[in-house]
Amino acid sequence: MITSVRRGVRGWWLVCSAVFLLPVCAAVVLRAALPPQSSNSTAAKKDYALIYGTVWGPNNHTVAGVPITIRRTSDKKPRWELVSDARGEFAQRVPPGGQDYIVQANIKMPKGEPKPEVTVHIDDDERKDIGIHLSR
Numbered sequence: 001m002i003t004s005v006r007r008g009v010r011g012w013w014l015v016c017s018a019v020f021l022l023p024v025c026a027a028v029v030l031r032a033a034l035p036p037q038s039s040n041s042t043a044a045k046k047d048y049a050l051i052y053g054t055v056w057g058p059n060n061h062t063v064a065g066v067p068i069t070i071r072r073t074s075d076k077k078p079r080w081e082l083v084s085d086a087r088g089e090f091a092q093r094v095p096p097g098g099q100d101y102i103v104q105a106n107i108k109m110p111k112g113e114p115k116p117e118v119t120v121h122i123d124d125d126e127r128k129d130i131g132i133h134l135s136r
Contacts, residue, residue: 049093051092051122064087071104097124103118
């Protein structure tokens with residue numbers, strides 16, 4: 001009877017070892033089979049650029065809730081529409097590559113005055129920080 005209990009414990013130990021060690025061994029083998037990743041690989045490169053902006057009021061405080069439109073300089077209609085958040089900030093991903101964008105605060109202005117806007121030039125997969133200043 002004592003020998004059967006010992007065999008049962010040994011059998012249980014072997015089953016537990018196999019259950020826990022098998023996935024670990026498999027992960028080590030699979031990791032070794034994968035090619036090393038370098039930091040210069042094309043997979044690490046971002047596939048977008050970022051336009052990050054802040055809307056400033058006439059009193060040099062940030063302004064929340066301002067509608068923002070972004071369009072390419074070659075387009076007539078805006079491609080992206082967003083709103084500045086509680087801190088007066090906004091962010092939009094755009095395609096990487098050489099392109100100019102017009103970022104405009106879509107607010108009512110007195111007759112004859114243009115809406116506040118900023119032209120942004122994107123060269124590659126970069127981040128451009130801008131500020132839009134509201135005059136009134």
